[in-house]
Structures are given as structure tokens and as C-alpha cells.
Amino acid sequence: MNRMTVIIGLVILTAVVIVPLSRQDKPEQAKIPPPPGNETMQENGAPPVNEGLEVVALYPPGGQTPDTEIIVYFNEALADFQPPEGTTERAITTIPRVWGIDLIKNNYLRFSGDKIIKGAFDDPKITQLEIVLHENLRSVTGQALAPEMRRHFFDAPPPHIASARLEDIAEQNAVVQVTFSRVADLSLLPDLLSVVDRYGNPVDAAVSPDSNGFKAMLSFPLATEPPITIAVAPGLRWGENNRYVAADMSARYPKDTSLKAYIGEVKTGTQPSIELLFSQQVPLQWLQTLTTVKIADSGDSVSFAIASSEPPGPAASRATLSLSSIPEIGDANNLMVEISPWLRSVKGERHLANTAIGESRSSGRADRRERQRFFEMYYNYWETNMADGLVLRLNFSHAVSPDTFKEHVTITPPVELVVAEGDRWSRGLRIKGNFKSETDYTLRIAGGLKDSNGKTVLVEDSSFALQTTPLRKGAAFDTTHLYYFPRRNMARPAVQARNITEAEVTLAQVFPSNLPVFVRDFSGSGASPHLLAQYAREIGRVKVAFPEAPDTLLAGAADLDALLPADSRGVFIMTVNPSYDHRDSSRALIYTDLGALTHWTNKELVVFAHNLFTLEPVARAEVTVYSNKFQPIGATYTNEDGIARFMSFEAAYGAPALAVIKADNDYTFVDLLRQQETKDAFTASMPHYDRDGYDAYIYLDRNLYRPGETARIRYLVRTRYVDAVADVPFQLRIANPQGRWIYETPVTPNEFGAGTLSFKTEQTHPTGKYRVELRVPEAPTPTGRATFNLEEFVPNRMRAEVKYDCERLAPGATANIHVKAENLYGGPAAGRKTEARVYLRPTTYATDAWPGYHFGNEDVLEDKLIQLGEAVTDANGMAAFTYTFAPPPGATMPLEAVVGARVFEVGGRAVSDTTAVKALPAEVLPGIAVAPRDDAEVLDVHVVAIRSDATAADLDTLQLTLEREEWNYHVRGFGHNHQTRWEKEFRLYKTLEVPLSEGKVSAQLPYPDYGTYRLRVHSPETPMYSALHFNRWWGQLRVVSSARPELISLSVDKELYQAGDQLRLRIESPYDGNAFVVAQGEKIHEQRVVPVEGGEGAATLVVPHEWFPNAWIQVTVVRDTAQQEGSQYPYSSFAMINVPLDAPDRRIAVSLPDVPEEIRPSEPYTLRIATHDAAGAPVAAEVTVAAVDEGIHGILGYDNPDPYQWFQRSRRFGLRRAHYYE
Structure with a gap:
């Protein structure tokens, strides 16, 4: 007789004060009659207007050239601009015409064009930009502009040599066109211009100015060694009526020597020829003039003619030279080809780098294809930043590792390279070093350079003339955060500078009424030169001096103590001038108690x-x-x-x-x-609080059916977590394993908020997992869901259970494994064959002794399966095995030792069970936790070394290694097919050794450059290590798996509470201070302040019913710094704990009186069920009864339905908290 399981599913009865905001926009224009006097009759005979509106300042000031905006400041606030009726005229226009957007706000008019304004000066004929203010501009009091106030001028930047380019090869001379950025009196040029070759030798150059005033031709002998330096001494006149005198200027040409030439196929005999291959198309006429072919042995020249080219035409990237038939040529290896470095590509300014092409050799088509993959520099440019100064960005045709590049590169003048760092997404490098401003550098790459695949891509030495380094100078605040919080009596913000000896810091106080718009403007747009004028009043200025040290990062401090008010605190703006980068030119200073x-x-x-x-x-x-x-x-x-x-x-x-x-x-x-990044205690399975929403629980009498059987589906629907939902239409639908909906029907819960559906499966239905959903029609997400399987099966007749006798395994430890077999119809399963095996798999490790730390890494471990042999169950159905943990080779992470046991029925079918314990391959395990700082671009790193028993390991140091994630791209060819493959590798960025104290230490890691990184903590004392990954993009850092070790610990006195219970909260902290406590669930329920003394704090709260189904107690402990030396800034730690509630008044107690011990097959039986409420009183309820073979439930592991626990499961909320502690 089979044992049956009876499933009984029960239906559960279950003042704001508004204050006005100070307006930051301009008030509506008041209709006030103009004051007497100062009146001027208009030319058209209209009534006079008052001309009291004046322009008091322009931005940019002091002859600076506008970049993205022009701002005109007035002596009064402006009214809305009213164009003449029927027109679309603007408040401000420019000559020449520039597109832009004008904005009137308070007392200024802003005209912005996103670098288009500066672009107006790209035309060298433009020497000044005129702005015209419309005559209809008025102040809010009706004042107009006087005519002389309507026109203002910005001068163009002074001229410089914008470009140089080889234009012609004529009569053994090179003709280079020099283009100036601004029209000038070039008749003065012959007396001011000089040219030197690459060695500094003077070059006799003829100068021919163009009539357009900004171009000139230089002619000099082809024997001149490039690159040449073109210099113009001070004295070149420019501007309106040539009223300005330009400073000295210089340029180097050529800068790009990335044109490559190689020899392809060489033919000797009666019709000798040489095939030349170029990385870019070159002019064939110049090639004929600039090329020399010689016999290597004798040095004699060989005459030639260009017989053919590809493509045909005046320029080509492949040319065949037909040689004179001279017997002394001999074989192909006796020829050399030399091409003058003045050969350049047709497009751009790429000149030849390898002028001596070298010995020729015969080459098949495959070899020629291989050699056509020239190594080229696509571009180079200079980046500047305050920390590193000048950074050279290079981009090549082949991917080269930074280490390989450093071994092959030299820079002239000599530079000590600090780092050559690969770019994540391109074949680029970033080179940092002690570069000097306004200097011409030459980059030389030695032959033998190999790409990242180990293939030689550069045979001969190559040199590249780099762009002249820019001069970047100015100062910036030494904090990446927009807000600066000075410690008490320590208002000395750090200032960094480059290439200046003095900076000025201006301090202004923000008006409290302006804070809403100031904070949004400041945090959204960053530093702006208009913040002070718009939102604050200036208090004073202070100088910061720096030593004379060109191209050196200098540090200083602005002493603001004398400027800050002694009797008040508040929010201030600091602005430094001159600024190195406008993004770091302003900071908000929060000087407050x-x-x-x-x-x-x-x-x-x-x-x-x-x-x-x-x-x-x-x-x-x-x-x-x-x-x-x-x-x-x-x-x-x-x-x-x-x-x-x-x-x-x-x-x-x-x-x-x-x-x-x-x-x-x-x-x-x-x-x-x-808001601050906060580690919460939520789990992914927790739903969000939604008291007024619908929540459904769906269950079936089984989770496994045969095709053709009927699945009996039961659903319960609740709102307000436990209240029945009746007479509301829902949609119930079923999807097959392929995800196609095969059944849909409308359903309506009864007065108990419940309903039942019988679904008859078909023999033709595919086997697999089916999905049941209940949802409100047209709702985007289901209200509830469940699954069942459709398979052919035979019910189990036996069950098995396996257990370890330990919780974790250390290296060499032996564990006893016990297997218990039991017949489903009763009694132990004696004499059954039993097998056991252990499978080791990587995992992560967590321990309550070290909360917040991560132990583990992403290394792959080869599958390891250990057979433990066979046994036979004894009279009690028990079988025993032993397992000794031997760490597998290469194990660097915590493991899980999963033991699987199989007990065989008489017919040979097996029932199985598994369990697992943690296994540590070494005695010492390093762990790591990281969290981005809120006040700086710094990553807080916490590391620990523990033993297998979770106690601190006796290690003196640990190593922290930061590695950059790189992806290598490969294409594999199979005949005519190609297969792409990406391979990930980690490239070393830096390694630090950190000392441990009691097994742990905290360190700070400055943000690295953009990219994806892995941070490892490891030690030579153990093969195990732990690692975390993070992404650094767009000024932010996101840790893939982040945690800040919880410095504070929370505990409550119960695991489950009922409404009206007292909750005793215990707070443990490593420092004293105040604990700010918030209880929150669907809403914020309660808040209080709890003192923490002697490292402990305690609070007693009464749990109300409104906390159901759960609430979260959040605790922020802020350290008391009143007695700390140096009046350090306070810091805080955060933790939260869940408080689940029980609602016993919603639970129905079920009993089955008079159930006999045994019921025979085919014997009639009347099932009696009694239901009572929590007080023991009888209560009417709807009951679901199902009789199921227990062997069916054992196949896939059926869990008995528990709607009571489902509806009172814990919820989560969107955690939002903000502060400015450390």
C-alpha cells in the first residue's frame, strides 16, 4: 500500500507649511513712467526714451577671445526683449554673423554658441568680431541703451603659423606653402622669416608672399634634411589697419612621417623591374624625381621609368619601375632603392619615413600581401591634465603592448617615460613623462617592434615628428568633488598649479534664498564663471604663491580664515584664477557647524x-x-x-x-x-512594498503530471497584504515550455478571494516546464505565478537523505558522510546498494565574523569528481562514507564540496540527495571589500587575512594588485571562412604591499584612468586570493561587487514580532557618538537619536500593527569628534536590520480529528476537518484537499503550499539617505 500525502490549502481571512521661493528669474516688467530728465528724442519723431541703461562689463574680459559664449553685463536687470512687431530680430547679433542662442537673466545677456563663436575666427580674414545690441533692449525700469553702448568688439587671436604643406617639387627645390591663421602684412615676411634643417643648420629659403595676406611660398633645395623649423621673428603687423604687432611664431614641417614604402616583386633579366608599394597614394611625377635606384656593389645609379601604376593615373599606391638593361645588375639582392624624404602622400601631409628602402628580394604574392600591412601612426596629439601635465596620445595600425613599446621607443629631446598605458578600445597608447611645454619632440621607434600577438610589424627604425607641445597654465582646486567641507578652524583649501607663480582665490557667500537654483546649477553644470555673479556676494580675495618651476605640479593652500566671517557660517563659492581647467576653477565651500x-x-x-x-x-x-x-x-x-x-x-x-x-x-x-552609495540588506526575491496592490499565491496539487492528466490549479488573491480580493476580474493563462500561451481564461475570485481551475493536459502537449500566471488584464506584470512539469514518470518508492558531520573542511580534514534510506510506505530501506561521490566547485565564502568582506575570485577550476565507493544500508537504512579533502592543484578560491548519494531500489532505479559544505584549499584566505568615496575620486579598500575557522591569520602583509581588463581580437581563417574570437586578459597596472594589524588593514586607492579593472588581494603565503571588479567611466566609478565592511553591528531580541511587542535594539560600534535610527517600511514609521557610549547603544521600540508585514531599522552612527585631536571631521557608518511581523489573527488552525492510522484501498472514508481562529473559536473557511502519491512529490521535491508565509513575506523599499559625513 502506497503512502499518500493529504494537502490542505486554507483561505486566510486574511501639516505642510509653504514658504515662498525667492525668484531667480527676472520679475515681470513694471509699467512705471520714466523719470524726468536724461531724455532723447528719437530720429523718427517718436517720444523720447530714457537712456540710463549701461553696459558695465563684458565676458570674456581683457582682450580675450570668446570661445563658447559672450556675456554682456548691465547696470540694471533686463526686461524681456520685445522685437519690432512682425519681425524675429534678436537681442544680440554679430558681425560676421554667428549662430547662437541668447538668454536674458537678471542683469546680463548671454549669447552662447557651443564653440561656434570661436569658430568665426577660423577665417583668417576676420580680425575682429563685432556684437550689436538691439535698440529695443530695456531694463525693468524702462531704461534704454545709448547708441554708443550698442556696439562692442572682440579682437581675433593673434596670428600664428596654422599649417605648412609641400605643394610642389620644381627644379630640385621643394616648395612649401605656409598658411597663417590671420591676415597680416606679409611684405615684412622676407626680413622676419628664417628656416633651419633637422640639425639646426640655416637653410637658404626664398619667400614669395601671396596676395591674399595669409599664405606664402617657401622654396629651398631638396637636399635639405627634414623636418625643417620655420620661424618668424616678432614684428609681423596685423589687425585693423595693421595696428597690432605679432609675437614670434614657429612651426615644424613635416610632422607626420608615417608614409611607408616597400619593395614588392623584383624581376631581373632582359626586362628588369622593381615594384614599389606605398601605404598611401603618392604623386608619380614626384616619385620619378625623388627616387634613385643603385647597384649595391658598385653604387652606380640605374636609370628607370615608371612603366605602370595601380590605380592608373597621376597618383598611385603601387608603381612598377622599368630599369635599364645593364648586365652588372646581377640578381635581385644587388639592388637598392632610395627615395627622398620630401615625398609625401597625395592626401594629407604624410611624408616618407623609411627613405632607404633596403635590399630587394623576389617575393611571391602571399609575401607581398603580408608586407602590405604597414605599421603606421594614424594620429598623435597632446592631452593635458593637472595631475600628469602633458600626456601624449598615439594611435597605430597595429596593437602593441605598452611594455613592448617602451622597449623600442626613444624621444628627443630625452624624456623619462613614466608609463605607457594601452587604450581599451583602440590600438592606442598614452605616454606620460616629464614633457616640456612649447617643445618639438621627435618619436623614434626602433626596428623589431612586435604587435600584441608577437608578430614583427616594424623591421626598420622609424621616426615621427610630434606636434608642438601646448603651453597649459593655471590653477585648480585639489579636490575632485564639487563640494569642499573644511574641518573646523582649518579653512585652507588645497590649490594645485602649473606654469604660474601666483593664483588668486575669490570667496563669495551664496544667499540662502538662492540655494535651490544654485545647487542644481552647480551640481548639474559644474564650475562656471557666472556663479558668483548670479548667486552670491563677494567677500574678498587671497593670493596663493607658487615657486618658479615650469611644467611641474605645484601645491599650495588658500588661507581663507581671514576672509570667512567670524560670527556666521554658511555656503560659499571659491573661484581660482587663472584656471587650468574650468571644471576645477570653482568649488562650493560648506563652512558650517x-x-x-x-x-x-x-x-x-x-x-x-x-x-x-x-x-x-x-x-x-x-x-x-x-x-x-x-x-x-x-x-x-x-x-x-x-x-x-x-x-x-x-x-x-x-x-x-x-x-x-x-x-x-x-x-x-x-x-x-x-545621495550616498549605501549597502542595503535586501535580497533579489523581496518584492517592493505595495499595500494597495494585488498579490496572488498560486499552487497546484502536484508539480509533476503525465501528458493527459489534469492539473488542478488553486489561486488566492489579496490586497493590503492579507485582505481578500473578491469579484475582481483577472486573467489566468498557461504557457508551454516554448513560452507560447496555450490557454487563457477570465477568472473572478469568490468571497474568500480564492478560485480553482482544472486544466486537462493533452497527450500531444510537449514535455517540459509549464508556466501559470494570474494577472490583471492588460497589466505589464503578473500578480502571481507558478510552474508545473509535464513528463512521463514512475513514482518513487523510497527517499534518501545525506549529511556531513561538519560545517567546513580545511586541507587534509576528514569528514564522515551519513546516508539514510527510507521506504515511502514505512520503515527503513535495509540492504540497499548505496553510492556516494564528491564534486568540488568554486564558490564564494562569507562569515558573520567578517561582514561585508568578499572571499573568492572568478578563476575557473577543472571539474573534480571524487568517487567514494559503494556501501549497503544496514537494518536502520544507514550507510556511511568518509571523505578526506585534498585541495586540487590550481585551486585559488573557496570551494564547495558537494556530496551526492544514490540509493538503489530493488528494480535498479536510484533515488538521490545532495548536500554541501565549504572547503578551503589553504589555511589562509585573503578577503577584500571596497567602496567608492563620496567626497573624492578615491576607492576605500579594506583587506583581511583569515584562517579556516574565521579567525585573523598571523600575516604581516598582504599585496594589492590592480589590473586593467583588456580584450584581444583574433580572426582565424578556415579556407574561405573566417571566425572571430575575443580573448580577455588582465594587464598589470600597479601593485601595493600593505601592512596588517590584527589581520586587517584599510587603504585608499586613487581612481585609475577610464576602463574596467580587477583588484586582487593576495600573498605569497597562500595560493588563495580574492578579487573584485569595477568600471571607471565618465568621472564615476562603479564597483561590480561592492561592499563597505560594516563597522557597526545591529541585533534585536526576537526573530519574529507581533503587533504590540517591545523591540529591544542593540547597537555595537567601534567608536562613540550618536546613532540616528529610522524605522521604515511602506513609509517612514519612526525616528529617534540614540547615544552610543563605550561602543554600545540601545533602544526600545513598540512594534505597531502598521509595520506589517515587516519593517527595516536603519542606523547611522556618527562619531563624536569633540574630544578628538585636531578637531577631525566626523565620519559615519550605516547598517540595517529586518524586523518581520507575524499576524496570528490571520492564521487558521486546521485539525483532522478521528484520522485512522491506516486506510485500505477502495475503502470509503469520510474526512472530517476542523478550522479555528487564533483564539480557538470555530471559523468558517474554504478548504482545498488533495490526495497525492508521496512518491510523485519526491521526484522533483514538492513543497507543501503555505499561503500564510507567502503573504507575510518581507518586502523592500527604495533606500534613500543623504549626508555629508565621511
């Missing part, structure tokens, strides 16, 4: 305000919340605990974006859109 922490949702917000250093609560602080639409959406005051609470924000006004806190003579803000 106020600390603030916020938690919020789109509907509510809580703020903790306290003294930043003593942590004392700040009572009666005014807190105003602004939305992302710049609207004030709430204002209130903090209570005696320094807490302010906002509820029920109106969605129409936008989501919370900024909290402004004011107290006495101090104010600050918390930018909610720049």
Missing part, C-alpha cells in the same frame, strides 16, 4: 540636525524642503531632539530634491539628488 542626515521617499522626509562636531541636537532649526521643480514643498522646525518630519508631499510640485537647514547665523543644505 551644522550636521544633517536625511531619509526620504517621494512623499515624506525626516531630517536629523545636530552640531557637526559635538553631535548635540540643534533644536528650533528651520528646515525647508525644495522639489526638483524648484518649489518649496514644506517648511518646519526641528524638535528638541533635532528632528524634523515632513509628510504627504504633493506630487504635483515635484519630488524632494534639497533640504536647507538654518539655525542662528548658520545655514547648510543636503543635496538629496546626490
Whole structure:
């Protein structure tokens, strides 16, 4: 007689204060009569207008050339511009005409064109840009511009040599055209211009100025060794009426020597010829003039003619030279070809690099194809940044590793190369070194250079003339974060500089009413020269001096203590001038004694305000919340605990974006859109809170059916987590294993919020896994889902269970493995053949002793299967095996030792079970945790070394290795087919050795350049290592697997709570301070401040019913720095813990009275079921009963339905918190 399982599924009865925002846009023009006097009659006889509107400043100032914008500042705020009726005239126009956008705001008019303004000066004939202000411009008081105020001029940049290019080869002379960036009096050029060859020898060059005023031709002998340097002494006059005198200027030509020439096929005999191959098409007429063919032995010249070319025409990349038939030629190896370096490509300015082509040799077609893959430099240019100075960017035709390149490259004048770093996406390199500004460098690459595949791509030495290095000078704040938070009494922000001896820092205070628009403008657009004028009042300026050290990174500090007000705090703007990079020219300085922490949702917000250093609560602080639409959406005051609470924000006004806190003579803000990255405790399976949404639970009497059998589907639908949903239409549908919907029907839950559907499968239905979904019609996601399998099967008659006698395995440790077999119809399965085997697979390791740390890596381990032999179960159905853990070779990560046991039925079919324990291949395991810093481009790295028992290992040091991820591209040929393949490798970036204290240490790693990286922690004392990956793009760093080790530990006194229970929260912290506690679920439920003394804090909370089904307690512990030396800035740590709730009043107790111990087949039986509520009173309920062969359930592991646990499962929310602690 088969044992049956009876499944019983039960239906569960289950004030805002608005304050006005100071307007940052201009007020509407008031209709105020003009004041008397200062009136001028218009030419057209119209009434006089007041001409009191004046232009007080222009940007850019001081003769600087506009780049992307022009700003005109006035003595009054401007009214909206009104063009003449029927026209589309603009408030500002330019001569010559430049497209742009004009914007009137407060007292300035901005004309912006995204570098198009500067582009107007690309025409060398343009010597100045005139701006014309429209006569209809008015101030808000009706004042107009006087005619003399309407026109203003910006001079073009002074002339320089824009380009040089070989234009002709004539009578053994090279003719080079020199183009200047601006029209000048070139009649002066013959007296000012000089030319020297590559060795500095003077060159006799004839100068022929062009009549257009910006071009001139230079003619000099072909024997001149390039590159040549063209210099023009000071004195060249330019500008309107030649009123300006240009400074000295120079250029080098050619700069690009990437044209390559090779010899292809050589024929000797009665009709000798040489085939020349070029990387670019060259002029054949010049080739005839500039080429010499010689007999190697005698040095005698051989006359030739160009017999053919490919493609046909005046220029070609392949040319055949027909040689005179001279007997002394001999074989092909006795010929040499020399081509003058003045040969250039038809397009561009590429000149020949390898002038001596070398000995010729016969070549088959395959060899010629191979040699046509020339090694070329596609481009080179200079990058500049404050940290590295000048950085050379190179791009080649072949991928070359940085190490190989460094071995083959020399730069003249000599430069000590710091690093040559490969570019991730191109065949490029970035070279850093002690390069000097305004210097001409030559790059020489030695022959024998190999590409990343080990193939030689450059046989002969090649030289490349690089672009002249630019002069970049200025200063910048030494912090990558937009906001600078000085420590108390330490307002000395660091300033870096290059190529200057003095910088000026301007300090201005932001008006509190301007904070909403200032923060958005500043954080969204970054540093801008207009911030001070728009949002703040200037307080003062301070000089920062630097030593005379060209092309050196210099450090200084701006002493702002004397400028900052002694009796007030707030938000300030720092601007440094001259700026090295406009993005680093301004920083917001938050000089405050106020600390603030916020938690919020789109509907509510809580703020903790306290003294930043003593942590004392700040009572009666005014807190105003602004939305992302710049609207004030709430204002209130903090209570005696320094807490302010906002509820029920109106969605129409936008989501919370900024909290402004004011107290006495101090104010600050918390930018909610720049929230901190926080490690949460949510799991992927947790749904989000949705009290008013629908939640469905679907179950079946089995999870395995044969084709043709009927699947009985039961569903329950709830809202508000446990309330039944009745008489609401839903759609139930079933998908086959191919994902095609094969059944759909409308269903409506009954008064219990439940329903049943019987689905008859067909013999023709494909086998596999079927999906059942219940959803609201047209909804994007299902309300509930379940699966079942359709297969041919025979029910199990037995079950097996396997267990280890330990929790983890160390190297050489022996584990006992116990297998238990039991007949489903009762009693142990004695005398059954049993097998066991262990499978080792990589895994990660986690331990409560080291929360937040990652132990493991992505290395691949060869499959390892260990057979443990056979045994026979004893009278109790037990069989025993032993396994000794021997770490496999090459194991560098924690392993999982998965033991699988099979017990065979009498007929030979096996039932199986598996279990696993962690296995550590070495005694010492390094671990790592990382987290990006919020206040700087720095990665906080925490490393640890532990033993197999999770105690700290006795190691003195660990090594941190940063590696850059690279992908190599290969094409494999198979006849006419080609197969592409990408291979990943990690290239060493840097290695650090860090000392350990009690098995752990923390370090800081500056952000590397853009790319994908792997950070490994390892030691020569152990083969195991751990690694994390992160991406560095667009000024941000995203850790693929990030965690900040939790410095604080939270615990509660129960695993499950009921409404009305007291919850005792315990907080453990390595430092004292205050714990800011927030309980949050569907909404923010409660907040409080808890002192942490002696490393411990405690709080007692009453759990209300509204926390159901669960709530999360979030704790931020902020360190007390009042007694710390140096008044260090406070830092914080965060942790959260789940508080699940039980609702026993929603559970129905089920009993089966009078169930006999045995029921015979075909014997009638009446099943009696009793249902009671939590108080023991009888309750009406709908019951589902299913009788199923237990052997069927054992095949795939059927879990008994538990709707009660399903509906009260834990939920998650969108964690939002922001502060400015470290």
C-alpha cells in the first residue's frame, strides 16, 4: 500500500507649511513712467526714451577671445526683449554673423554658441568680431541703451603659423606653402622669416608672399634634411589697419612621417623591374624625381621609368619601375632603392619615413600581401591634465603592448617615460613623462617592434615628428568633488598649479534664498564663471604663491580664515584664477557647524540636525524642503531632539530634491539628488512594498503530471497584504515550455478571494516546464505565478537523505558522510546498494565574523569528481562514507564540496540527495571589500587575512594588485571562412604591499584612468586570493561587487514580532557618538537619536500593527569628534536590520480529528476537518484537499503550499539617505 500525502490549502481571512521661493528669474516688467530728465528724442519723431541703461562689463574680459559664449553685463536687470512687431530680430547679433542662442537673466545677456563663436575666427580674414545690441533692449525700469553702448568688439587671436604643406617639387627645390591663421602684412615676411634643417643648420629659403595676406611660398633645395623649423621673428603687423604687432611664431614641417614604402616583386633579366608599394597614394611625377635606384656593389645609379601604376593615373599606391638593361645588375639582392624624404602622400601631409628602402628580394604574392600591412601612426596629439601635465596620445595600425613599446621607443629631446598605458578600445597608447611645454619632440621607434600577438610589424627604425607641445597654465582646486567641507578652524583649501607663480582665490557667500537654483546649477553644470555673479556676494580675495618651476605640479593652500566671517557660517563659492581647467576653477565651500542626515521617499522626509562636531541636537532649526521643480514643498522646525518630519508631499510640485537647514547665523543644505552609495540588506526575491496592490499565491496539487492528466490549479488573491480580493476580474493563462500561451481564461475570485481551475493536459502537449500566471488584464506584470512539469514518470518508492558531520573542511580534514534510506510506505530501506561521490566547485565564502568582506575570485577550476565507493544500508537504512579533502592543484578560491548519494531500489532505479559544505584549499584566505568615496575620486579598500575557522591569520602583509581588463581580437581563417574570437586578459597596472594589524588593514586607492579593472588581494603565503571588479567611466566609478565592511553591528531580541511587542535594539560600534535610527517600511514609521557610549547603544521600540508585514531599522552612527585631536571631521557608518511581523489573527488552525492510522484501498472514508481562529473559536473557511502519491512529490521535491508565509513575506523599499559625513 502506497503512502499518500493529504494537502490542505486554507483561505486566510486574511501639516505642510509653504514658504515662498525667492525668484531667480527676472520679475515681470513694471509699467512705471520714466523719470524726468536724461531724455532723447528719437530720429523718427517718436517720444523720447530714457537712456540710463549701461553696459558695465563684458565676458570674456581683457582682450580675450570668446570661445563658447559672450556675456554682456548691465547696470540694471533686463526686461524681456520685445522685437519690432512682425519681425524675429534678436537681442544680440554679430558681425560676421554667428549662430547662437541668447538668454536674458537678471542683469546680463548671454549669447552662447557651443564653440561656434570661436569658430568665426577660423577665417583668417576676420580680425575682429563685432556684437550689436538691439535698440529695443530695456531694463525693468524702462531704461534704454545709448547708441554708443550698442556696439562692442572682440579682437581675433593673434596670428600664428596654422599649417605648412609641400605643394610642389620644381627644379630640385621643394616648395612649401605656409598658411597663417590671420591676415597680416606679409611684405615684412622676407626680413622676419628664417628656416633651419633637422640639425639646426640655416637653410637658404626664398619667400614669395601671396596676395591674399595669409599664405606664402617657401622654396629651398631638396637636399635639405627634414623636418625643417620655420620661424618668424616678432614684428609681423596685423589687425585693423595693421595696428597690432605679432609675437614670434614657429612651426615644424613635416610632422607626420608615417608614409611607408616597400619593395614588392623584383624581376631581373632582359626586362628588369622593381615594384614599389606605398601605404598611401603618392604623386608619380614626384616619385620619378625623388627616387634613385643603385647597384649595391658598385653604387652606380640605374636609370628607370615608371612603366605602370595601380590605380592608373597621376597618383598611385603601387608603381612598377622599368630599369635599364645593364648586365652588372646581377640578381635581385644587388639592388637598392632610395627615395627622398620630401615625398609625401597625395592626401594629407604624410611624408616618407623609411627613405632607404633596403635590399630587394623576389617575393611571391602571399609575401607581398603580408608586407602590405604597414605599421603606421594614424594620429598623435597632446592631452593635458593637472595631475600628469602633458600626456601624449598615439594611435597605430597595429596593437602593441605598452611594455613592448617602451622597449623600442626613444624621444628627443630625452624624456623619462613614466608609463605607457594601452587604450581599451583602440590600438592606442598614452605616454606620460616629464614633457616640456612649447617643445618639438621627435618619436623614434626602433626596428623589431612586435604587435600584441608577437608578430614583427616594424623591421626598420622609424621616426615621427610630434606636434608642438601646448603651453597649459593655471590653477585648480585639489579636490575632485564639487563640494569642499573644511574641518573646523582649518579653512585652507588645497590649490594645485602649473606654469604660474601666483593664483588668486575669490570667496563669495551664496544667499540662502538662492540655494535651490544654485545647487542644481552647480551640481548639474559644474564650475562656471557666472556663479558668483548670479548667486552670491563677494567677500574678498587671497593670493596663493607658487615657486618658479615650469611644467611641474605645484601645491599650495588658500588661507581663507581671514576672509570667512567670524560670527556666521554658511555656503560659499571659491573661484581660482587663472584656471587650468574650468571644471576645477570653482568649488562650493560648506563652512558650517551644522550636521544633517536625511531619509526620504517621494512623499515624506525626516531630517536629523545636530552640531557637526559635538553631535548635540540643534533644536528650533528651520528646515525647508525644495522639489526638483524648484518649489518649496514644506517648511518646519526641528524638535528638541533635532528632528524634523515632513509628510504627504504633493506630487504635483515635484519630488524632494534639497533640504536647507538654518539655525542662528548658520545655514547648510543636503543635496538629496546626490545621495550616498549605501549597502542595503535586501535580497533579489523581496518584492517592493505595495499595500494597495494585488498579490496572488498560486499552487497546484502536484508539480509533476503525465501528458493527459489534469492539473488542478488553486489561486488566492489579496490586497493590503492579507485582505481578500473578491469579484475582481483577472486573467489566468498557461504557457508551454516554448513560452507560447496555450490557454487563457477570465477568472473572478469568490468571497474568500480564492478560485480553482482544472486544466486537462493533452497527450500531444510537449514535455517540459509549464508556466501559470494570474494577472490583471492588460497589466505589464503578473500578480502571481507558478510552474508545473509535464513528463512521463514512475513514482518513487523510497527517499534518501545525506549529511556531513561538519560545517567546513580545511586541507587534509576528514569528514564522515551519513546516508539514510527510507521506504515511502514505512520503515527503513535495509540492504540497499548505496553510492556516494564528491564534486568540488568554486564558490564564494562569507562569515558573520567578517561582514561585508568578499572571499573568492572568478578563476575557473577543472571539474573534480571524487568517487567514494559503494556501501549497503544496514537494518536502520544507514550507510556511511568518509571523505578526506585534498585541495586540487590550481585551486585559488573557496570551494564547495558537494556530496551526492544514490540509493538503489530493488528494480535498479536510484533515488538521490545532495548536500554541501565549504572547503578551503589553504589555511589562509585573503578577503577584500571596497567602496567608492563620496567626497573624492578615491576607492576605500579594506583587506583581511583569515584562517579556516574565521579567525585573523598571523600575516604581516598582504599585496594589492590592480589590473586593467583588456580584450584581444583574433580572426582565424578556415579556407574561405573566417571566425572571430575575443580573448580577455588582465594587464598589470600597479601593485601595493600593505601592512596588517590584527589581520586587517584599510587603504585608499586613487581612481585609475577610464576602463574596467580587477583588484586582487593576495600573498605569497597562500595560493588563495580574492578579487573584485569595477568600471571607471565618465568621472564615476562603479564597483561590480561592492561592499563597505560594516563597522557597526545591529541585533534585536526576537526573530519574529507581533503587533504590540517591545523591540529591544542593540547597537555595537567601534567608536562613540550618536546613532540616528529610522524605522521604515511602506513609509517612514519612526525616528529617534540614540547615544552610543563605550561602543554600545540601545533602544526600545513598540512594534505597531502598521509595520506589517515587516519593517527595516536603519542606523547611522556618527562619531563624536569633540574630544578628538585636531578637531577631525566626523565620519559615519550605516547598517540595517529586518524586523518581520507575524499576524496570528490571520492564521487558521486546521485539525483532522478521528484520522485512522491506516486506510485500505477502495475503502470509503469520510474526512472530517476542523478550522479555528487564533483564539480557538470555530471559523468558517474554504478548504482545498488533495490526495497525492508521496512518491510523485519526491521526484522533483514538492513543497507543501503555505499561503500564510507567502503573504507575510518581507518586502523592500527604495533606500534613500543623504549626508555629508565621511
